[in-house]
Amino acid sequence: MKLLFNARIYTQDPARPLASAILIDRERILAAGEKDELLRMSDGRLEQEDLRGRTIWPGLTDAHLHFKSYSLNLEKIDCETNTLDECLQRISQRVGKAIPGEWILGHGWNQNDWNIPPPHRRSPDGEGPGVGSGVGWPTASDLDRIAPNHPVYLTAKSLHAAWVNSAALRLGGVGAGTPDPQNGRLQRDASGGPTGVLLEYAMNLVADKIPAPHPDRIAEAMEKAQPVLWRMGLTGLHDFDRRDSFVALQALHAQGKLKLRVTKNIPVESLEHAAEIGLRTGFGDDRLRIGSVKAFMDGALGPQTAAMIQPYIGDPDNRGILNMDAEQLFEHGRRAADAGLGMTVHAIGDRANHEVLNAYEQLRGYEKQQGLPHLRHRIEHVQVLHPDDTARLAQLNVVASMQPIHATSDMLAADRFWGERSVLAYAWRTQLNHGAKLAFGSDAPVESPNPFLGLHAAHTRRRADGSPGPEGWYPEQKLTLAEALEAYSLGPAYAAYAENRLGRLAPGYLADLIVLEQDPFACDPDDLLKMESAATLIGGEWVLKSI
């Protein structure tokens, strides 16, 4: 048994919210309370540890993370730079070290940060400076100058666009005569040729040519990523990557090396197979279990592909891309519900969210009519809602899976492209007030998975640099730190049907906790930005310890 004492322990257990000691028996918590009382409960073989006044929180969970991409991305070129030139310099350095013909991979650029002047790539007459024209975006020729012989594939920070060079376009067979694929778009120059930016499903034209890393490689990258996440305070995640990620996670688990609690979502394309073999939500164990079926309703704000009821400001013909309507989504949901699988659907724009809610309303009726279990369906992102839809998640008991850091990262783009609609953008306070369950995450590698950055954003609605000002962006949407903490712990546990064993430091719960040098509840909110776990315990085992 382990006894941690002389700590400030926030348990999230309503029966005992604060404690100074915690007693752990193998992988579970026996009790939280005061040292003397716990000593009486312990057996002879007791490991005692004085935490010298440090703070203990329940381990945090990221409810939306792409674990394979995140892990592999740790090895890619970081394209999140202030200028285009800076990004090109980094690429050029990598090209210098690459073997001939090797793919050059990078991630994280955002053309909105770069202010690229338009002179040499003016759009054809009549076309506005919209997403299709490529004005203000980087091009293949920018890359050709530094990488004429290596194919280059760089994903945007949003992951909804890719910037490639001519060598990559050639390998993908993409030229002036290539039509836009379904749910995708090639940016084109005045003569109709590809500029080098591929949007949404058009990304696959080139991405499909990149040799896939072997699952063993992915597992290795994941193993290296785990300590990075423990240090950030994460003890669990909900994974939104696909088959390769699942295979790698199982390999890690089989070797006893998976030291995070992972809820694995499965892509809607695999729904039939999953149903056929009888896979259900909840199958697995406390380390790795099946979550829900993931579908995509639309794109994202950055590339202006999120499906909107009204057009984007400054681009009157663009209402984004809607992948399917409510009826089609309901058909997937019905099939999933019949098989005992929940749904989790990506929806950013107000139109996309509206369609998902319509589908879920129909699905709730179906579940009831068929006597099926009431599953914990979710919406991923819930980025902007129409005023008529704000109460519907709570009414339908749909989990609002949101990413606080998106609000502060995207606030300028939201103001610019959505204008006044932003009053209901990233509106977690509105969701909480209506009674919806919040599950917070990062969508890493879209953003850093550091939950303390998310806690800061949820609590202050400010960026790390203090912008847009002390009050924050739409400050009425701020959460208290306690509410935000719950959305990073009990919320994801609820979404994973695990609230009876995860998210609290209470008797019978799994012993997942983090040790902090400072008490987040007692310090300046901006101190959250520098916080990290000094020690992380998962299932009663110290996976990280620097105290």
Ligand SMILES: [Zn+2]
């Ligand atoms: Zn995602």
